[in-house]
Amino acid sequence: MRLQEINPSVKAGAVVIAIILLAFAFDPVTPLLVLLGSSAAACRFGGVSVKKWLLCLSPFLLIAIGYVWSAMLFGRVPSGAHAQILWSFGPLQVTAAGVSRGISLGLRVMSFAALSLLFVLTTSPSHFMFSLMQQCRFSPKIAYGILAGYRFLPLLKEELAVIRTAHRIRRMGVTGGWADQVKQLGRYAIPLLASAIRKAERTAMAMESKGFTGSRQRTFYLRLSVTAKDWLFLAAVVAFVLVSFYISGRLGQLSWYSGEL
Template identity: 45%
Template sequence: MISSINPTIKAFAILIPGILLSFTFDVFTPLVYFLFILIVTFTMSDIPFIKWLKIFSPFLLVALSFAWMTILYTNQTFSYGEVLFTLFGIEITRGSMITGISLALRSLCFVCLSILFALTTNSTKFMLSLMQQCKVSPKITYGILAGYRFLPMFRDELQILRQAHRIRGFGRTKGIKGKWQQFRRYSIPLLANGIRKAERVAIAMESKGFTGDTDRTYYHEMNVSPKDWIFFFLIVGAFFIILAFSYYLGYLNIFGKQF
């Protein structure tokens, strides 16, 4: 299962194709890789389809809007080929259509890769992996973890503040001045509570001997196993195989240059 893959290896496996995809401007490469990511997502992970669909659907609308605006306002470098039709006085060429669809498919690939990583990765294990495999400073990683843990607490405290204000007769205000006053009523108590919690966390970490030194032992050891490298070469290797097929079939287009 993908959830058991080392988070750092998984991050690089997803990051490399994501960056390289941004250089391709044909339809074939991102389309085939998008289908490949879908197959990997639903065969090698336990992500519920309904949950995945709820996260993916808004980005689908965003990708379609990207495609539409790119088709209408494509740079001259990519507006090659014959004119397919005219819309509102704007000539839609074959090149602009391909570029717009390619941009939408690349965006969907980025979204699918991001969802795959986010829903199959434990945040704590990811930070531990960054410390142990990438030698990131514990001060940075533990600081990120502490801030991440505070987010649900801030949400709960904000809800409590809102309820307390309603009991005292402070409902939702209208206008810019009212919104600003409401923001002050919420932000000052939240900021004060955040400072108190940060001080408590700092004292607790210092009392347990945390100095931020990279030369330290870990209770949870994050190791890199052969299955991690198999996953890495599967995700990255599949991209280069698709890229080779695209070149062989004559579809590969990099920055408007056909290969």
């Protein structure tokens, strides 16, 4: 079973449920298991290469490191036996509990990112919008508007490259201080905005001429359905998160989020 074959709405629901369940845990073992499981599922059943997966996770790793560092240094210092000081410099103190709390917070960030990337990298945007319209009764006006905007992004990128090249030919790309850079952004933004407005008008006229009214009672060239395979995937994701809770509890590491850092 490939993840690309799962109904996008069911897949999104499974990811949201997993993130909500995982938000109640605040220990290093549970999010670590979810992170490893999500990575294995994306590479094994989603066809995502290990290199691409690590590259997509790398920005979130930097964010997680920032959370770990801030929680270790500026988190609430516990009292009693858990306040074992590992390192101190002036008013800054790093305790064993702070390190554990920071690692737990960082792994939570990574596990949330892994679950989100699992959905993004294995789901077609067009199929997701079709699924939202057909299974979740999403408004066709909003869905097709999002799809049109998504299709415009590569075109805007190409136009930005053309504008930059034209500016270099006219020696307008050479900038000095921050004031010149702000003016240069304006020279980029205005043509791009005008081009986007023209594309939006042409798209609206084309859709109206084809009889698009935004009605839910319409036909689709692609019909998506929810099958037993989709429900099996949903049950497997929820079961995996619950098993991660169980393993963490058996190891004596499971703890629940109390709202304090």
